[in-house]
Amino acid sequence: MHRKHLQEIPSSSSNVSTSFTWDWDSSKTSEFLSGMGVCVLKKDKLGNENTPQDLVVSSCPPQKRQKVKEKERDFVIVRRPRLLREPESGVSWDALPDELLLAIFAYLPLYDLLKVSQICKRWHHLSFDESLWQTLDLTGRNLLPGVIGRLLPAGVTVFRCPRSCLWNPLFKTSKPLKVQHMDLSNCTVSVADLQSILCWCERLQNLSLEGLVLSDDIIKSIAKNPSLIRLNLCGCSGFSAEALELMLSSCSMLEELNLSWCDFTATHVKAAVNHVTSKVIQLNLSGYRQNLQMADVKTLVERCPFLTHLDLSDSVMLKPKCFQYFHQLVFLEHLCLSRCYQISPAALVELGEIPTLKTLQVFGIVTDSSLQLLKETLPDMKINCSHFTTIARPTVGSKKNHEIWGIKCRLTLTNPSGL
Numbered sequence: 001m002h003r004k005h006l007q008e009i010p011s012s013s014s015n016v017s018t019s020f021t022w023d024w025d026s027s028k029t030s031e032f033l034s035g036m037g038v039c040v041l042k043k044d045k046l047g048n049e050n051t052p053q054d055l056v057v058s059s060c061p062p063q064k065r066q067k068v069k070e071k072e073r074d075f076v077i078v079r080r081p082r083l084l085r086e087p088e089s090g091v092s093w094d095a096l097p098d099e100l101l102l103a104i105f106a107y108l109p110l111y112d113l114l115k116v117s118q119i120c121k122r123w124h125h126l127s128f129d130e131s132l133w134q135t136l137d138l139t140g141r142n143l144l145p146g147v148i149g150r151l152l153p154a155g156v157t158v159f160r161c162p163r164s165c166l167w168n169p170l171f172k173t174s175k176p177l178k179v180q181h182m183d184l185s186n187c188t189v190s191v192a193d194l195q196s197i198l199c200w201c202e203r204l205q206n207l208s209l210e211g212l213v214l215s216d217d218i219i220k221s222i223a224k225n226p227s228l229i230r231l232n233l234c235g236c237s238g239f240s241a242e243a244l245e246l247m248l249s250s251c252s253m254l255e256e257l258n259l260s261w262c263d264f265t266a267t268h269v270k271a272a273v274n275h276v277t278s279k280v281i282q283l284n285l286s287g288y289r290q291n292l293q294m295a296d297v298k299t300l301v302e303r304c305p306f307l308t309h310l311d312l313s314d315s316v317m318l319k320p321k322c323f324q325y326f327h328q329l330v331f332l333e334h335l336c337l338s339r340c341y342q343i344s345p346a347a348l349v350e351l352g353e354i355p356t357l358k359t360l361q362v363f364g365i366v367t368d369s370s371l372q373l374l375k376e377t378l379p380d381m382k383i384n385c386s387h388f389t390t391i392a393r394p395t396v397g398s399k400k401n402h403e404i405w406g407i408k409c410r411l412t413l414t415n416p417s418g419l
Contacts, residue, residue, distance in 0.1 A: 098126060101123070105126060109412070110136075113411070130178075135408070137161075137402060139163060152179060157178050160182075160183050163185070173200075180206070181206040181394075182208070183206075195218050198222065201225060208232035209232065210258075214233075215239060216239050216240055219246070223249075226252065230254075230392045231257050232391075234259070235261045241265070244268060245271045249275050252279065255280060255282065256281070256392040258389070261287035273296045278303055282392065283309065285300075286311045294317065305331075306331055307329050307332055309334045309391055326354060332356055333358045333359070335351070344365075345367075345370040345374060348374060349374070349377055358381065361385075362384060
């Protein structure tokens, strides 16, 4: 059955109009289209280019007079063609799981790792994952305020930073640091800034502060690390004998201790020999001139029977009489008595009776001719083979050695001179 032309459809009134005018009631739009199985879009969405293109876009019926052709049998809805994006080749970075991104970031050097942390929030979070910041080497750098306070809480356990200029760390964390091995030797740093770093350290196993000015508060912060094994305070100053006594009493696990050439009085020296732990096996107490007495050596040997390395160089009060105490050290392998001028070259032959002794450093005591004679007398002992001690020092050997107590740092800043 064919539909009649719109003009032939009579109106509801008795009068029949010869022409038809489309008087559209917008309130009946939804009802009208619903009856035809069509959903209408909201008015504010019509004509909007941001409208999802898979929806039917239908404009409102025209307000003008319309004529429907006789041949037009069906009501047709025109659908706007969908614009298809060409698929991108490869895999999106956003699709990679966190584990895979972390594995990729683990190959990045420090400078590049800091750059990718600025890409987006997700990458910033991943780039500071603890697994990437285990070891950090910032040797010889100018570390601006806030740098240390941002990097160390990222999970650093090994921190190598000698000969650097350290400014205020500005920590924002309230949790103790996880640093276990730290070398700040010969840094340029204020006492207050150094204290603000060490007060957050409670897990230290190895620590080197060689050549720095310290304070009683810093020494007390060190004392809060009961697991400390190696401590290098060579050439340090600024702390009292009472603070030293507290630290040595608290750090009962110490095995290597370097207290050479500190700004010590005789009271400091006595505090050291009377409170050093009996577990220490390597000890350096060189450089104390008249402040280290024979009685101190006797106390030290009785207190530390497991010593294998002992350096008492530059102690001018020592005499050959102290050799009897060295005989009590049944594990002694390395002994340094350089510039102990009251010990004659002939008296050194007695040290050959210590069966465990392997090396002997006596610089300044023997001349070249007497040294050769001493080597012939003690053929099984190496004499004057090393000018420097390695006790508790983090790095041994050439400057190219980037290890810290045998641990190599992965993250190293090689480009700029500052952060």
